[in-house]
Amino acid sequence: MDKFLIFTVVGLTLSAVYAIVASGLVLTYATTGIFNFAHGAIGMFVAFSYWQFRFAWGMPTPVALVLALGVLAPAIGLLIDRVIMRGLRGTSEATRLVVSISLLVGLIAVANIVWEPGNSRPFRTFFEGKRIDVFVTTITYHQGITILVAVIVAAGLRWLLHGTRIGVSMRANVDDGTLTLLNGARPNRIAGLSWAVGGFLAGVGGVLIAPTLSLEAGSLSLLIINAYAAAIFGRLRSIPLTFVGAIVIGLTEGYLAGYLPGDNRYLAAFRPAAAVIILFVALLLVPNPRLRDRTHIREYFPAPTHSGMAMMAGAVVVVAVVMVTTLDTVSLISYGPVFSLGIVALSLVPLVGFAGQISLAQLSFGAVGAIAVAHHGVGGSPLGLVLAVVFAALVGIVVALPVMRLSGIYLALATAAFAVALDRWMFNLPDFDIGPVHISIFEVGSVSVDPVRLFGRDFDTPGSLMMLSAVAFALVALLVAALRWSRFGRQLVAMRDSEAACATFGLNLLWPRIGVFAFSAGIAGLGGALYAMQLGSVAPARFGLLNGLPIFIVVVVGGAGLVGSGLFAGSMLFGVLPFTSGWGPVFAKINSMFSGLAGIGLGRHPSGAVPVFSRAVSPLRNDPVVLAAMAVSMAAIYALRIAGLYSNWPFAVLLAAAGALAYLAAVRRSRATTAEEDSGADNEHGERAPVELEWVGITEPWTPAQLARIEQALDLDSIKAEFVKADLDA
Amino acid sequence: MLEARDVSVQFGGHQALSRVSIAAPAGQITGLIGPNGAGKTTLFNAISGLVTPTSGTITIDGRDVTGTSLHKRARCGLARTFQQLELFTMLTVRENIRVAADIRSRWARDHTDVGALTEAVIDRVGLREVADERTTSIPTGQGRLVELGRALACKPRVLLLDEPASGQDDRETERFGRLLVEIADEGTAVLLVEHDMSLVMDVCHCVHVLDLGQIIAVGTPSEIQANTVVLDAYLGTDARSAS
Ligand SMILES: Nc1ncnc2c1ncn2[C@@H]1O[C@H](COP(=O)(O)OP(=O)(O)OP(=O)(O)O)[C@@H](O)[C@H]1O
Ligand SMILES: [Mg+2]
Numbered sequence: 001m002d003k004f005l006i007f008t009v010v011g012l013t014l015s016a017v018y019a020i021v022a023s024g025l026v027l028t029y030a031t032t033g034i035f036n037f038a039h040g041a042i043g044m045f046v047a048f049s050y051w052q053f054r055f056a057w058g059m060p061t062p063v064a065l066v067l068a069l070g071v072l073a074p075a076i077g078l079l080i081d082r083v084i085m086r087g088l089r090g091t092s093e094a095t096r097l098v099v100s101i102s103l104l105v106g107l108i109a110v111a112n113i114v115w116e117p118g119n120s121r122p123f124r125t126f127f128e129g130k131r132i133d134v135f136v137t138t139i140t141y142h143q144g145i146t147i148l149v150a151v152i153v154a155a156g157l158r159w160l161l162h163g164t165r166i167g168v169s170m171r172a173n174v175d176d177g178t179l180t181l182l183n184g185a186r187p188n189r190i191a192g193l194s195w196a197v198g199g200f201l202a203g204v205g206g207v208l209i210a211p212t213l214s215l216e217a218g219s220l221s222l223l224i225i226n227a228y229a230a231a232i233f234g235r236l237r238s239i240p241l242t243f244v245g246a247i248v249i250g251l252t253e254g255y256l257a258g259y260l261p262g263d264n265r266y267l268a269a270f271r272p273a274a275a276v277i278i279l280f281v282a283l284l285l286v287p288n289p290r291l292r293d294r295t296h297i298r299e300y301f302p303a304p305t306h307s308g309m310a311m312m313a314g315a316v317v318v319v320a321v322v323m324v325t326t327l328d329t330v331s332l333i334s335y336g337p338v339f340s341l342g343i344v345a346l347s348l349v350p351l352v353g354f355a356g357q358i359s360l361a362q363l364s365f366g367a368v369g370a371i372a373v374a375h376h377g378v379g380g381s382p383l384g385l386v387l388a389v390v391f392a393a394l395v396g397i398v399v400a401l402p403v404m405r406l407s408g409i410y411l412a413l414a415t416a417a418f419a420v421a422l423d424r425w426m427f428n429l430p431d432f433d434i435g436p437v438h439i440s441i442f443e444v445g446s447v448s449v450d451p452v453r454l455f456g457r458d459f460d461t462p463g464s465l466m467m468l469s470a471v472a473f474a475l476v477a478l479l480v481a482a483l484r485w486s487r488f489g490r491q492l493v494a495m496r497d498s499e500a501a502c503a504t505f506g507l508n509l510l511w512p513r514i515g516v517f518a519f520s521a522g523i524a525g526l527g528g529a530l531y532a533m534q535l536g537s538v539a540p541a542r543f544g545l546l547n548g549l550p551i552f553i554v555v556v557v558g559g560a561g562l563v564g565s566g567l568f569a570g571s572m573l574f575g576v577l578p579f580t581s582g583w584g585p586v587f588a589k590i591n592s593m594f595s596g597l598a599g600i601g602l603g604r605h606p607s608g609a610v611p612v613f614s615r616a617v618s619p620l621r622n623d624p625v626v627l628a629a630m631a632v633s634m635a636a637i638y639a640l641r642i643a644g645l646y647s648n649w650p651f652a653v654l655l656a657a658a659g660a661l662a663y664l665a666a667v668r669r670s671r672a673t674t675a676e677e678d679s680g681a682d683n684e685h686g687e688r689a690p691v692e693l694e695w696v697g698i699t700e701p702w703t704p705a706q707l708a709r710i711e712q713a714l715d716l717d718s719i720k721a722e723f724v725k726a727d728l729d730a
Numbered sequence: 731m732l733e734a735r736d737v738s739v740q741f742g743g744h745q746a747l748s749r750v751s752i753a754a755p756a757g758q759i760t761g762l763i764g765p766n767g768a769g770k771t772t773l774f775n776a777i778s779g780l781v782t783p784t785s786g787t788i789t790i791d792g793r794d795v796t797g798t799s800l801h802k803r804a805r806c807g808l809a810r811t812f813q814q815l816e817l818f819t820m821l822t823v824r825e826n827i828r829v830a831a832d833i834r835s836r837w838a839r840d841h842t843d844v845g846a847l848t849e850a851v852i853d854r855v856g857l858r859e860v861a862d863e864r865t866t867s868i869p870t871g872q873g874r875l876v877e878l879g880r881a882l883a884c885k886p887r888v889l890l891l892d893e894p895a896s897g898q899d900d901r902e903t904e905r906f907g908r909l910l911v912e913i914a915d916e917g918t919a920v921l922l923v924e925h926d927m928s929l930v931m932d933v934c935h936c937v938h939v940l941d942l943g944q945i946i947a948v949g950t951p952s953e954i955q956a957n958t959v960v961l962d963a964y965l966g967t968d969a970r971s972a973s
Contacts, residue, residue, distance in 0.1 A: 300866070301820060487832050490821060494829045498816035504778055505833040505884050506804035561820070 003258060005137040011254020012247070013143045014226075016150035017209045019246035022230035023157055024201025028077075029236050031170045031194040034085055034096050035409040038103035040227070042080075042199050043206025044220040045107050046073045048115050050207045051123050051215060061126070069203050077199025081192050084600055093408040094358060095602055098556045101360075102599020104221060105549050109593040111217040125211040146208045150243075153201065157239055160197070170194060218546050225420055226253075228413060229279035235286065236409075245282070249275050273425035279417045283410055284402050301353060301493075301561025301608075304481045311621075312564060313474035320470030324463040326641055326648055332462035335575055336534040339469035341366075342570020343527030345551050346473065346563070349480050351520035352552075353561030354489060356496030357513065358408065361399065361415040363548030364422045365392040365521040366528025370538045373449055373529035375440055380453030385529055392525020393518040400517040404510055419545040427540035446539035449532045462534065469530045473570070476523055481563050483519070492516055493561070550595035557598045559608020568610050619670035620663050630662035731756045732808070732888040732919050737776050737786030739769070739943075746772045747943045749786070754888065754919040759910055761934035761951070762923045765963065769943040770923045771813055774890050777921075778810050779803050790888055805837050807887030811877035811894055813923075817865040823876050824861040827851050830880040838885070847883060855879040856905065870897035875906075888919045895926050907933050931955065939963070 025039045036042075046068050053064035080103065088096050115121070125142035132139060160167040170190055205227070210220065226249060233245020256271045316339070323335065344366045351357050369388035377384020403414040429441055451460035452468070459468045483489045491512055495502050499509055532538045554573055558565025573595070581588040602608075620626060634655060641651040732754040739747040747769045754760040764770055775781040777788055779800040787796045790806045818826050828848045835844050852861050855875045860868050865876055874894050881889055891910075895903045903926060910933050914920050924930050930937060931951040939947040939954060941963040947954060954960055 300864075303820075490825055490829050491832065493820040494818040494826075497818045497820060500780060500800070501812065501816040501818070501880070502829070502833065503800035504804050504808075504810055505830045505880065506801045506837045507833045508799075508801045 002137065007254045007258030008251065009137060009139045009143055009254075010257060011251035013146045013250070014253050015247045015250025016146045017205050018227040018230045018250055019150050019243045020153050020201050020208070021205035021227040022234070022242045022246055023153060023239050024198040024205070025227065025231045026234055026236055026239055026242050027157070027170075027201070028194050028198035029231075032081075032085065032191045034088065034100060035236070035412075036103075036198065037097070037100040037412075038080075038107055038221075039198065039202050040206075040225065041104045041107035041111075041217075041221040042073070042076055043202035043209075044217055045076065045111055045206075046199075046203030047123075047206035047210035047220065048111055048215065048217070050203075051121055051210070052115075055121070055123065065207075068207060069200060073199045073203030074196035075199070077195035077197070077202075078192055080199070081195035085195070086188070086191070094352065094356065094556070094560075097358060097409060097412055098553055098599050098602055101549055102553050102596045102602070104596075105546075105553060106593055106596025106600060108217045108221055108546070109596055113589050113592065115215075115217070117216065121215045123211045123215050142208075142211065149204060149208065153204070154239075154243060161239070166190065166193060222420065222545065225279070225416065226275035229275050229282055229417075232279060232282040232286065232413070249278050252278065270425055273421045276417045276421045276424065280402075280414060280421070283406065283414050283417070286406065286410060301559060303484050303489075304563050309478055309481045309563065312567065313478055316470050316474045316477070316567065320467055322638060324467055326651060329462055332466055333534070334578055336462060336466055336469070337531055337574040338570050339466065339473040340527055340530035340534055341551065341574055342473050342566060343469070343476055343530065344524045344548075345527075345555050345569035345573075346476055346480060346566030347520045347523035347527060348552060348555045349560065349563055349566050350483055350489075350492070350516055350523075352556060353559070353565070354484060354492040354496065355513070355516045357516065358412045359415045359517070359520065360412055360545065360548065360552060361419040361422075362520070362524045363528070363543050363551065364419040364545075365396055365524035366531065366548075367422065367427065367538075367540065367543035368392045368395045368521075369525030369528035370449070370532035370543070371441055371447070372525065373452075373532055374447040374538065377452055377529070377533075378450055380450050380458060382452055382454055384450075385452060385526065388525045388529035389522040390525075392528070393522035396518045396521025396524075397514060399521075400514050404513045404517070416545060419548065423540060423544045427543075446537050448537045449535065451533055459533070465530070465534050469534070472526065472530060473567075476526065477563050477566065480523075480566075484563075488512070488515070553595045553599040557595075557602050557609055559610040562608065562610045564610045564614065565608060568613075617663070620666040623666040623669055626662050626666040626669065629665075630658060633658045633662075731791055732777065732921060733789045734773070734777055735787050735789075737773065737783045737788065739772050739776050739781055739783050745943055747776065747783070750940065750943070750945055752921070752938050752945065754921040756887065756919045757914055757917050758935040759914045759920040759922055759933050761930045761937035762921060762940060763925075763927075763930055763937060763954075764940035768940040770940055771892055772943075773940070774810060774892055774921075774923065777803075777890060778808060801837075804884065808890070809881035809884045809886030809888070810890035811874065811881055811892055813892040815870070815873045815877060817873055817876055819864065819866050822862050822864055823857050823868065823872075823879075824848060824852060826865060826876050827857075827879045827883050830883040834884045842885075851879045851883050854882065855909065871899070871902055874898065882913070886918060888921070889913065890921045890923075892923045893925060894922070895924055895929055903929055 021039065021043060025036060028039070029035050049072050050064055050068035053059045053067050054061060059067070084099060084103065085096075088099060125140065126145050130141040132141070132144065161170060162168070166189065170193070206220065213220065227246070229249050230242050230245035233248070234240070234242030252274055253271065256274055260271055320339065324332065327335070344362055347362055347365075348359070351359055351362075369392045372388040372391040373384035375384075376387045399415065399418050403411060406414060427441055451458055451465065453459070454468075457464075459465050484493075491502070491507070495507075495509065495512060503509055528543070531542075535542070550573055551569055554569040555565050558568035558572075577591045577594055581591045598609075614621075620630075637651065637654045637658060640646065641648075646654075734753075735751045736749045737747055737751070738745070738749055750769070750773060752760070752762065752773070762770055762773070772781065776783045776786075779795075779798065779802075783796075787794060789795065790803065790808055793806055795803045795806055795808075818829065821829065828844065831842075831844045831847045831851070835842055852858055855878055857872065857875055857879060860872060865873060868876075874897060878891065878894055881891075895906055898906060907929050910920060910922070922930065922934065931954075934951055937949060937951055937954045938945055939957075939960050946963055947957050947960050949957065
């Protein structure tokens with residue numbers, strides 16, 4: 001009995017924190033339509049700041065509390081609304097999602113810069129050591145305060161939403177955004193208020209929970225994923241139901257802590273994952289959402305061209321050859337993931353870019369591939385690689401089946417929950433048997449991976465593995481492009497624009513959704529397997545949710561529908577960033593924020609960065625003469641490097657110089673030819689494709705012809721005609 | 731032949747349709763008119779399965795499809811266009827139509843040549859010149875033809891058209907009217923929502939008038955034009971401002 005009460009109190013304390021955090025999440029989502037993945041990260045950041053004020057600088061508790069919760073937390077909320085979220089109106093759900101995930105990654109990066117990880121930061125509870133007797137049990141002051149705060153928050157939110165004018169408008173917003181406008185409330189004020197309150201609640205939750213955990217940016221930000229489960233109970237709309245969900249989850253965790261046999265290795269790991277599993281189950285109970293219609297208006301990804309794909313595949317292999325023949329072993333090891341994890345990045349292109357689905361678990365599928373190759377690739381058997389693809393695809397199907405009817409944030413949450421469940425629970429399981437099948441995972445720790453043996457050759461050096469990964473990358477890139485050219489690919493991009501329309505042609509959306517999920521998971525599995533071979537020995541820590549998020553972000557930033565963005569993400573995250581980080585700690589710090597910042601900037605360029613690059617280099621690409629000259633000179637520079645004439649630094653500088661010269665020459669020549677064409681065909685649009693209308697007057701001069709185009713696009717003629725008709729009628 | 735009987739739809743507290751019954755016989759064009767917000771699009775959504783009615787039944791060629799999913803209804807021969815264009819912006823006009831034909835060839839299993847069907851539809855709706863353009867670079871009027879083309883590529887027996895002529899000029903509308911008559915003559919049941927009264931009155935065999943979620947009148951075009959209830963509800967404002 002006593003034990004039961006003790007763990008009831010433990011559970012209710014957790015419930016209180018989850019309720020506080022989740023209600024803030026629900027409030028911002030319901031009033032602004034933005035699901036804030038960074039909600040937990042705000043709480044984490046405020047908790048760190050509170051620690052700084054209270055314990056590092058020794059301020060009195062009330063002052064530190066007012067500074068952290070009264071000033072900083074709402075200010076962060078307001079700042080996020082003003083600077084980042086306001087620009088996102090009218091963007092697709094995927095874009096908004098990436099921005100808030102980037103914010104999560106960015107906040108963790110900033111926290112890790114300000115508060116260097118690894119240092120011990122003692123964080124005392126409120127009124128440490130004091131406890132009171134309630135009925136037959138004792139609770140600490142901290143527990144009492146936590147529960148009390150949750151009650152106050154519940155009462156306060158009720159008062160805000162039912163008792164104040166602006167609160168009533170917020171509630172109206174929950175039901176129907178247009179109603180608010182009719183009520184005369186200003187949406188900007190409502191958004192601002194709900195972000196401020198959301199930030200405040202995240203902060204309160206963070207400060208209350210941090211003392212009972214260690215102060216670590218990543219785990220603190222993710223711990224609050226447990227609170228997301230509570231929010232799903234409330235269908236992201238209802239605050240009372242969110243409280244109910246929080247109580248269920250908190251108590252479950254409390255009782256698991258009390259009653260789960262601690263000596264059972266299979267179950268011990270289950271406790272931290274319980275909330276995530278509840279989240280997954282809660283998602284299954286979400287009613288069918290409306291079919292997606294017309295969401296991605298601002299993004300456009302052209303199909304890859306045959307020549308472009310050939311060039312890309314060739315360039316990947318050539319670059320790999322150059323790297324393998326010039327770099328030392330250490331560098332080859334550190335740049336190894338460019339192509340292997342690049343394949344994981346590539347796996348997002350069909351899923352996110354073509355089909356418009358979201359998966360935050362790609363790296364987890366990579367982990368499945370790694371495990372498969374570790375156990376089945378023993379002695380270099382190629383079967384390991386095959387099974388890596390197969391197992392990852394199968395796991396992808398298992399994850400996808402229950403949640404496939406969901407989309408957008410629900411799918412994002414489901415895959416994130418899956419990634420966390422793997423990370424916290426499954427990956428820590430010892431071997432077990434299901435019937436005749438013996439399942440072996442990471443064997444509690446790490447497993448070693450044998451290099452593969454293909455075509456009678458062992459891929460056992462960093463160089464040969466990089467070559468193998470590069471060739472695999474090129475082949476997968478071609479495969480993804482072929483998918484886009486196929487009938488199935490057309491269907492996927494059609495579904496991305498309008499699932500409703502596809503269904504009205506008689507398409508059962510379930511199969512393409514599952515198909516693309518399995519395809520993409522399989523590719524990720526291959527990438528993970530190659531990565532595992534490069535590492536030689538793999539542990540679950542390499543494949544956590546937080547490790548995967550930057551890949552997701554940078555692929556979307558590159559332009560999720562473009563095969564090139566897989567290469568962009570791979571070379572950026574695992575090539576350029578590690579390289580420049582070597583220049584000094586300042587660069588390393590800036591680089592750690594790269595994916596966060598890049599993702600936040602996405603709101604302004606929803607079609608991604610790769611088209612900007614590829615437009616910039618298009619004069620070079622379309623000029624075979626200069627291109628050939630460049631290739632020859634680069635080959636010569638390379639030959640001299642191989643001959644040992646100079647080391648890598650001059651080599652790199654010479655290569656860069658050759659590239660820059662060729663680029664300048666190509667730009668020169670293309671200018672000259674367009675000038676000729678322009679003078680030749682005056683009134684013609686020439687071969688240039690007309691720019692998107694949004695850019696008229698910005699990248700294109702403003703001409704009467706452009707005006708006519710805009711009028712045509714807006715269909716002004718017919719409107720004019722109607723007005724004229726109305727006039728005549730009257 | 732499409733039949734909807736006693737269909738009611740509720741959005742929160744708002745009764746968007748109350749016990750609406752409508753029939754669209756094969757080989758005829760049935761008009762559905764009504765002021766903005768009357769519930770026409772909602773009725774289309776209920777018929778095609780995008781919203782779930784609170785009551786009522788929907789049958790296609792005698793088969794009860796109430797409660798079935800969208801794609802099953804499509805496979806029963808139902809096709810529709812959307813008032814808010816649902817074009818595939820990453821694809822060209824031809825590919826838009828081709829996707830529909832592809833999907834159809836999967837479930838119809840009648841060995842139709844997808845490519846040939848696509849080209850035939852392109853010619854039929856008159857999009858040959860813009861076949862290789864992206865759908866974002868063509869005017870709305872032609873966008874509506876793409877929607878129609880996609881629906882036709884499904885070879886439907888029942889065709890729901892939601893304001894297909896808006897954004898078209900008079901000449902295009904006239905051509906469009908002829909096309910509709912042709913489609914109906916082939917035995918398709920066409921249900922047409924349209925604000926262009928002259929088009930409706932020209933081509934429809936029978937017109938239903940919807941106001942505030944209820945059918946207030948049914949009749950031939952000439953009967954509807956003479957109906958004072960309709961004039962009040964629908965043309966009321968126009969009639970008053972004209973006098
Ligand atoms: N998803 C929805 N949620 C809530 N209300 C809706 C929804 N869809 C439509 N409505 C409401 O139902 C009513 C009927 O809308 P509907 O779009 O069917 O009208 P309509 O006759 O097609 O009008 P229009 O001529 O402007 O196209 C309107 O009051 C509209 O606001
Ligand atoms: Mg409508």
